[in-house]
Amino acid sequence: MNTNKSAGKRSPVYLAISVTATILFWQVLSDYIVQNKFILPSFTDTVTAFISLYTAGTLGVDILTSLMHFAIGLGLSLLIGVPLGICIGWFERVNQLLDPLIEIIRPIPPLAWIPFAIVWFGLTDFSAGFVIFIGSVFPILINTYEGFKSVPRVFVEAGRMLGCTSSLSLIRYIALPSALPHLAAGFRIATGVAWMCLVAAEMFGVSRFGLGQKIWWYYNLHQMDNVLVYMLMLGFIGLFIDFLFRYGMQRSLLRWRVGEVN
Amino acid sequence: MGSVEISDITKMFTRDDGVEILAIDGVSLSISDDEFVSFVGPSGCGKTTLLRIIAGLDHAGSGSVLVDGNPILGPGPKVGMVFQEYSLFPWRTVLDNIAFGPEMRGISRQERRKAAHKYIEMVGLEQFEKSYPYELSGGMRQRVAIARALANDPDLLLMDEPFGALDAQTRNKMQVELLSIWNLSKKTILFVTHSVDEAVFLSDRIVVMSPRPGRIRSVVPVDIPRPRNRTAPEFATLRRDVLSLIEESSKQAND
Secondary structure, three states, rough: OOOOOOOOOOHHHHHHHHHHHHHHHHHHHHHHHOOOOOOEEEEHHHHHHHHHHHHHOOOHHHHHHHHHHHHHHHHHHHHHHHHHHHHHHOOOOHHHHHHHHHHHHOEEEEEEHHHHHHHOOOOOHHHHHHHHHHHHHHHHHHHHHHHHHHHOOOHHHHHHHHHOOOOHHHHHHHHHHHHHHHHHHHHHHHHHHHHHHHHHHHHHOOOOOHHHHHHHHHOOOHHHHHHHHHHHHHHHHHOOOOOOOHHHHHHHHHHOOOOOOO | OOOOEEEEEEEEEEOOOOEEEEEEEEEEEEOOOOEEEEEEEEOOHHHHHHHHHOOOOOOEEEEEEEOOEEEOOOOOEEEEEEOOOOOOOOOOHHHHHHOOHHHHOOOOOHHHHHHHHHHHHHHOOOOOOOOOOOOOOOHHHHHHHHHHHHOOOOEEEEEEOOOOOHHHHHHHHHHHHHHHHHHOOOEEEEOOOOOOHHHHHHHHEEEEOOOOOOEEEEEEEEOOOOOOOOOHHHHHHHHHHHHHHHHHHHHHOOO
């Protein structure tokens, strides 16, 4: 049986076919049917735009700026979301105290925080980071909490019988490793949400650079080929981050999970 | 080392509807060093609860448990436990699971690896020290769990239906292995089981408990010399005696 042909191992032939067909279809559609560079720039238009943006050097600066916003937001989320999630997952009283507050704040869409982000932090990189933080902290918080809630009781009791008795060491040696798959899932969702919030946060002009900022900028200049270049960059970098994350997780942290899933 | 003095243990449970139920009623028992004692009885007789109280995982309503003269106030490395369900830490390899207890006691990495190796050898899983629990069969997992509990060198080993999830053949094999481990390491073992056959095969004494409230119905000494033959007439006689004691006590409880 083709048991080793899992979803992760796709044949590169199919990839090549589907990409080539899409590009051809796109080129024909824009050159012969739409025939308007403003409505739909063609593949070759986009490649040309990419080369000129790349050689001008702004693309690199935009990518770095966006990654910085992304890192500020996601870093803050980890710094706050994980410890807080551990506390409400492990200590029932903290849960009762904070759960109503979290449930009230959580449904507010992250983008609704943009006015306050600007009022509090001005048009700064941190302001963009803050909006990304709001978007990504809840998936991390909730998943950490769920992970700690669902630590099997027998692991905790086995740990206690073996001399792991304080709350701190139980968290460190039993609950945290046991909850790690949940944390990883939360982090992955958070990176997706953070990447989405990034575009919106940057559109409000918190800095002169950034992938989201440039999309709006070139839209105002009616240079839709450049807009498309930045859209595709957002897609590719998002894909790359997710790939890095999955690869890293599978290689190191979650080797023991292989037999648990499926 | 490893004498246990159980005196007048009672335990109440509060049901979800608020009614208090007497789970264990005045259980007293003396167990001497290196003795192998099994607890059998119909479900609801409180044998697992009693074991958990001795472990320090549950607290008795009244009464006390002394191990080597020291009262049990909570779980600790002097008392080891093997659980019914699979309790190995899935994120640790076999070796690191077994080394967990020594690690918690602050033993150096080298020392605790040495200790872990000794117990891996004792349960015959040298080839699997780098494996993760999911790669092991049920019987192998429970052998690792036994090795892990022994690695702290406890005076008393508690086992809560450790072979309950295994198939009959594996189970018989594990019983033989457990006896050889017991011979090598000389611990007091308290063993909760549903299987009278298992209790007769393993124990020095069998404690038969009756349900609602959990009490000691009788304590049956097993004088058959080891290694025991499951098909020998004296084995069958004893098994029948213990079985009828259990049946009687569960009938009384249902009346």
